[in-house]
Amino acid sequence: MQAFVCAKMSRPFATAPLVVPVAHSLLPRHLRLSNLLLPSLTATTDTTIFRRRFFSPYNFRSVPGPVMAGLGGFDVIGDGGSMVQDAGATALVIAGAYAFVSTFDLLSERKLIEQNLSRKLVHILSGLLFMASWPIFSVSGWARYFAAVVPLTNCLRLVIHGLSLATDEGLIKSVTREGKPEELLRGPLYYVLVLILSAVLFWRESPVGVISLAMMCGGDGIADIVGRRFGSTKLPYNKQKSLVGSLSMFVVGFLVSIGMLYYFSALGYFQLDWVSTVERVALVSFVATMVESLPITGMVDDNISVPLVSMVVASLAFAY
Template sequence: MTLLSSHLLLFSAVHRRTPPPCATFLRWSKPLTDGTVRFLRSPVAPAIGLDQRVSRFVAPAAAEDLLYNAGATVGVLGGAYALVRSFDELTRRNILHQGLSRKLVHILSGLLFLFSWPIFSNSPKARYFAAFVPLVNCLRLLANGLSLASDEGLIKSVTRDGDPLELLRGPLYYVLILTLCALVFWRESPIGVVSLAMMSGGDGVADIIGRRYGSMKIPYNQNKSWAGSISMLVFGFFVSIGMLYYYSVLGYIHLDWTSTVPRVALISFVATIVESLPITEVVDDNISVPLVTMAVAFFTFRY
């Protein structure tokens, strides 16, 4: 066998590698991994077995994937840090009220994190790199909430009254939900996408609109308004549809839009009802809204 023919055989073997099985969940499916290894030039190596050659060339691809995901993690972490610092600066200069700044961070943090998932590779381990981003923020919240560190910018940006202990409630639950969705659902399931869209976009906008235009209160909860609940229903629905369309265009999920739209509308309605209930003192909205959304989405998208 000539050197040229052995190289062709090697490339053929690599390209015929069977990709990992496509995990199908109801009406959506995870995109197939290409499994193709590209070489800058043909390597010159002594005559060894074909299996040994393939394993030798796969190792650098794994290392490259590791470096790529590590770089993506650093980039997303940097973006998250810059986002909080930007709103801290706007609050410090009295350009934004602290309450509005906190809610804008609430909205943008979750949506930008969800929007960043396609930056990571198609490796099964990519979700762990993505989940590392909210995990780092979780550690920051714990350190500042327990007074092990003092980050005034963080406290002003994500708390209502500047109390560090508040970091251990709503903000901490928020980043834990981000971590959970990244690890459990990732890019191949609409459940995590809709849950984060409702928690970040729907619930966040409801608070902003409700405080500004919420003169008409809901009869069973005087702390909630019709304007806030309606805005959560509308914005939660459209943000969810927008994010699902984003992942559909990229090929991560495949949906029948004729049935998806009414299902998302139902999910948004139930999440809005839960957010309007007078249970905030018992269960934080950052727990009740996404968990109920996950449950309803799971049973809704099963059929």
């Protein structure tokens, strides 16, 4: 049975005893004594209270991987086995990505789906499926770089065809608005660069990369689809964007973010305080939606502004 000791508060106006575990240092930070004190004893201004609520550094704990969740590790043969596993996972995901895009190319060519809708569905699903594939990579330190090879391959493909060094009409039709090769070097290229950045910098160790990809893929992607079909009411400060499009981005971006966070949390990659997580994800979704609605598309592509702003805000909200 765990032993307990009674600690007296040092402040003259707070002499009531508090029961504190002996193994205080082993507790999660958000449960330690310094964070159990009443706000009136630890905060002197409304600003401090706001920062403790929305920017607390103890809102989640990163854990090594699935082993912590009792699901067993993926790295079963050691370093050599990890490399074989990661190389196999990379090849599998690349093949799946190619088949996925080719399927939408075929559907678009046969007029079974509109070209613009096909493009947006590829935008929404490819990044989310790439992120969902991360758990099949090993727990080795090099796994993130193997995973980054997948969008890197697409990056090279976009550069080659964007510079007209080779021709792939199916690729151009599936990911561009006007069917011009040079378009591949803008939005689609920025998209895969963000995938690389999220995998290398954040990987499965932080909610930041997960949320930024969810907002770019799910939120921004659905905003265009809904806005084009039902967006008769335009925003007063940007006639190119609609109210319903912005609302759908906020809602879907929020839901996709929560869903992906639950997915990685269930696999044991990090543990979350879900009450505060919902608040923080809502904050990120709101800021990202506001940025996407601004009339700056001609200067900054949404595939740059939305994920980068999401990264910054999520990094502050989930600071640790």
